[in-house]
Amino acid sequence: MTAPKRANRKEIKDKDFELIRAINSGQYDRFPDLVKRYEQKLYNFNLRMCRDAADAEDIVQETFLNVFKYLKDFRYETKFKNWLYRVAASTCIKKRRKSKFAPQRELSLDEFYPQSEAEVSDQVPDWAQMPLDKVLSNELLDKINEAIVTLPEKYRLVIVLRDIEGFSTAETAQILNLSDANVKVRLHRARLFLRDKLKGYFEND
């Protein structure tokens, strides 16, 4: 006897489902609760995707309007946060295409690989071996944020979702509609890009 297909589906536990079900059952006055829950996360996600706070605000607003419009289609088959970031990433990409952001370019592994003996380090630099709290400073965090916004968008989206927002490879792949392999390739290149910026920052310090 064949088991019903649905029996194999893993049940998703999500703190947001109760609120989403309430909104979708007609309690639209609870939508602002959802906005309150995620406005800061989406604001920061978009700040990292744009250089400009006003652009970030526009995209957050548009994202929530899209969420309200399409919330009925949410199927409770994934965490709501993952679905929300899918809407957010797609809204951001569409908006940025119409705007004046950093041009797209490919990052190749070759550009991060030492090309000459002079570039090869034979000892771990201080910034990579000192305790983290001794390295951290507001200036450094500003530099990292500046470096993130100079990454080409397709790499930036991946590193922001993986290393800042904390999504797994599989979740990031689902949010961006990419394969896991593609997420891994982009993430590695984005990290190498940032590593080079950090090296430059510490060497010129």
Add this chain to the structure above:
Amino acid sequence: MIKDDHDHKHCLELFEKLSEYLDNELDEVTCQDIEKHIKECVPCFVCLQTLKRTIELCKQTENRSVPEDFSRKLKEVIQNMPNPHLSAK
């Protein structure tokens, strides 16, 4: 890497996998291969450590508060937006 007398091609192959190694996304055999390699290859070890620190630093970037003006404006927009679910009925 370049300075060492071992196989440079092997360094390149492992260089591609360092993020997956740090994310615990590689199989055991490949992990062991990387661990053995970085014990012998200082430049690859340096590369791994600097990459690891880059990820740690990236995770430390802080979230800013939402500007109050924007939060208020967003609330107003949400309250006044047309409700497609109601108008469809």
